[in-house]
Amino acid sequence: MMISPHNDKAQHTHISSFRSSPSLNLGLILVIPSVVLLVLVSTLVPHPSTFSPLSSPWKWRYGGHWYSSIFNGSSTDSPFMEAETDELAPNMSFSDALIDKDVDNVTSTTRVVKRSSKLEMLEAYMARARSSIKEAARVRNLTSIHQDPDYVPHGPIYRNANAFHRSYLEMEKLFKIYVYQEGEPPMFHNGPCKSIYSSEGRFIHEVEKGKFYTTQDPDEALVYFLPFSVAMLVRYLYESESLKTDAIGRIVIDYIHVISGKYPYWNRSLGADHFMLSCHDWGPLASSYVPHLFNKSIRVLCNANTSEGFTPAKDASFPEINLLKGEADIGGLPPSRRSILAFFAGHLHGYIRYLLLNEWKDKNDPDVQVYDQLPKGVSYMSKLKNSRFCLCPSGYEVASPRIVEAIYAECVPVLISDGYVAPFSDVLNWNSFSVQITVKDIPNIKRILMGISHRQYLRMQRRVKQVQRHFVVNPTPKRYDVFHMINHSIWLRRLNVHIQDFGVP
Secondary structure (H helix, E strand, O other), X not given: OOOOOOOHHHHHHHHHHHHOOHHHHHHHHHHHHHHHHHHHHHHHOOOHHHOOOOOOOEEEEEOOOHHHHHHOOOOOOOHHHHOOOOOOOOOOOOOOOEEEEEEEOOOOXXXXXXXXXXXXXXXXXXXXXXXXXXXXXXXXXOEOOOOOOOOOOEOOOEOOHHHHHHHHHHHHHHOOEEEOOOOOOOOEOOOOOOOOOHHHHHHHHHHHHOOOOEOOOHHHOOEEEOOEOHHHHHHHHOEOOOOEOHHHHHHHHHHHHHHHHHOOHHHHHOOOOEEEEEOOOOHHHHHHOOHHHHOOOEEEEOOOEHHHOOOOOOOEEOOOOOOOOOOOOOOOOOHHHOOEEEEEEOOOOOHHHHHHHHHHHHHOOOOEEEEOOOOOOOOHXXXXXXXXXXXXXXXXXXXXXXXXXXXXXXXXXXXXXXXXOOOOOXXXXXXXXXXXXXXXXXXXXXXXXXXXXXXXXXXXXXXXXXXXXXXXXXXXXXXXXXXXXXXXXXXHHHHOEEEEEOOOO
């Protein structure tokens, strides 16, 4: 009750009534100090979430191979499965959600409003997405139980069809990319679309169009794209006469310095929610100039070589696709008309190919046909379409466009490599539709492939045809095609990162 200094009568009446009740006086004497103490404690002691164990007001956390165990159907918990989601009401939107908390005062009730940042909202949604995917992983059916008008993942080509489908649907709802506008073509916001590096250029061009996943508001983004093309950097900056590559490293370093000085997003996560993408053999080289900058960021690479620092838990492998004519040739002969057991044609390019050519090129074996150069008048594509198994050895680098060429030709790919992480292998079960042969078993290729029964081959070939949709490059991306699968791989890595803002006003 407020007392006016100009109302003596009211004041006198109030004081008289106060003095006339000893029991009330005693009650107030006991209650008021307790209430005052409670208010002081709640006012002066910060909320636990404002404490940071780091000197920086930002904290990032990295969670290892969570996605792999999820898509294998394991119930293994991830550190990020424990993220709290009670700060966000089920129907609350991203924009300026309010969290209300009632605090009792001595004389009145005051509503204290805490405004959560968009980052907190995003992380709360991500926590629920992780929980949803984890729950979906408990379903071990070969067919997803979720409805979808376009495609329902099914069969053994997936590690866990239901978990993948749930994750894909969550991605479509939540995933947002902010593309930094800094940088000029041709080395930024541009890439080759009709070459062996077309995977790199096609992705950059689709993201730049802004039709899928992108946002103009960086505060709404889950990830941030560094839009330089390594293939274009090499084309314009590599000094072939002196073999110097320093200029490539300098421009990457300068770009990171520019965006980290202009925007808060790189510094708040140490780059953990940023990604670069490269299909050039020198993709890892571009980031190796600044390992202290890229050791937390997501690298999306064709050259996914674990012996060269590729880390499957945070880096993503995507397919090398050679589109010299700008479009793919898809399809092949039915299994009953494929007369060649195994086929390869390619120049000497790295030690694995040397071993393969040295072992099989001059054997003139009608079952295992290996060439360094095809005879005049023989079509490379016709050989692929007429073969049951297509040999896909690594060259100087582990990635090879022959893997996707085999899938397009509906030929079971035979991967021969050391340290290669196959594309989308956190979702796809490559053992169900491909053969993987170690380098030391190159002399045993025919024996290994002849040991696969005809019935098993037919199953694998059907699965190759099924998995095609995930490797197809469409003029306008379609759901579940290679463009969306690349984004899904990035989405999975972002799920493994939890960023907390301790400086919410």
